[in-house]
Amino acid sequence: MLQMRQLSRVYQADMIETTALDAIDLDVAAGEFVAIMGPSGCGKSTLLNLIGMLDRPSGGSYLFDGQEVAGLGEAALAAVRKANLGFIFQSFNLIDELTVRENVELALLYHDVPASERRRRAEQVMDRVGIAHRARHRPSQLSGGQQQRVAVARALVAEPKLILADEPTGNLDTSHGEEVMRMLQSLNAQGATIVMVTHSPAHADYAGRVVNMLDGRILQQRRRAA
Numbered sequence: 064m065l066q067m068r069q070l071s072r073v074y075q076a077d078m079i080e081t082t083a084l085d086a087i088d089l090d091v092a093a094g095e096f097v098a099i100m101g102p103s104g105c106g107k108s109t110l111l112n113l114i115g116m117l118d119r120p121s122g123g124s125y126l127f128d129g130q131e132v133a134g135l136g137e138a139a140l141a142a143v144r145k146a147n148l149g150f151i152f153q154s155f156n157l158i159d160e161l162t163v164r165e166n167v168e169l170a171l172l173y174h175d176v177p178a179s180e181r182r183r184r185a186e187q188v189m190d191r192v193g194i195a196h197r198a199r200h201r202p203s204q205l206s207g208g209q210q211q212r213v214a215v216a217r218a219l220v221a222e223p224k225l226i227l228a229d230e231p232t233g234n235l236d237t238s239h240g241e242e243v244m245r246m247l248q249s250l251n252a253q254g255a256t257i258v259m260v261t262h263s264p265a266h267a268d269y270a271g272r273v274v275n276m277l278d279g280r281i282l283q284q285r286r287r288a289a
């Protein structure tokens with residue numbers, strides 16, 4: 064599904080150059096569940112943002128479904144993102160002026176999906192993550208685990224091929240964290256490809272492959288025995 068070759072990202076700020084990613088090679092096949100681990104500042108979020116086309120590489124090649132991403136303009140990138148990607152962030156980024164259902168439906172607003180269909184799909188995905196009974200609440204009226212489930216529902220409602228999660232359990236207690244992990248695992252079993260950044264070895268164990276990073280490079284990759 065994606066293939067990165069010698070991909071790098073250098074940040075320039077006030078005469079200081081930071082090499083956040085240093086000539087990375089990474090392949091992710093359709094259907095994989097990959098965990099990215101490594102110490103703070105090693106480039107995990109930078110890598111995830113590049114995979115998600117939220118940021119542009121400074122050099123190297125990135126093929127998504129065989130198409131070179133590096134050369135695409137903003138509009139083309141947005142179209143690829145919209146058609147393929149779902150994001151789950153550590154901070155849930157929910158809008159408290161909207162209800163749970165409206166937050167989930169919002170993700171379909173730019174997809175040319177009619178209102179009735181938006182509603183149906185939102186109901187379906189809220190059911191799946193076990194939040195349907197809170198559809199009319201505001202995010203601030205929910206527990207942290209429930210809010211994260213809304214964020215997962217929002218990431219899923221457009222049925223993305225690739226789910227990108229940056230420390231999706233970072234703000235959750237142990238049991239809610241495991242709940243989110245089980246949810247990701249079952250999505251993966253149903254065919255979604257997942258790339259997840261995590262600091263938790265226990266959560267990395269849910270993935271089929273663990274990629275360890277250090278100082279902008281990939282140190283080693285470990286595939287779990289099936």
Ligand SMILES: Nc1ncnc2c1ncn2[C@@H]1O[C@H](COP(=O)(O)OP(=O)(O)OP(=O)(O)O)[C@@H](O)[C@H]1O
Nearest residue numbers: 074075076081083102103104105106107108109110
């Ligand atoms: N916008 C930016 N401008 C300059 N440097 C940046 C910028 N964003 C990140 N960096 C630098 O790039 C490096 C990698 O950052 P990144 O956010 O990818 O780390 P991370 O592995 O996700 O860390 P954490 O586990 O703390 O989230 C760091 O040294 C960071 O200081």
Ligand SMILES: [Mg+2]
Nearest residue numbers: 107108109229
């Ligand atoms: Mg990070």
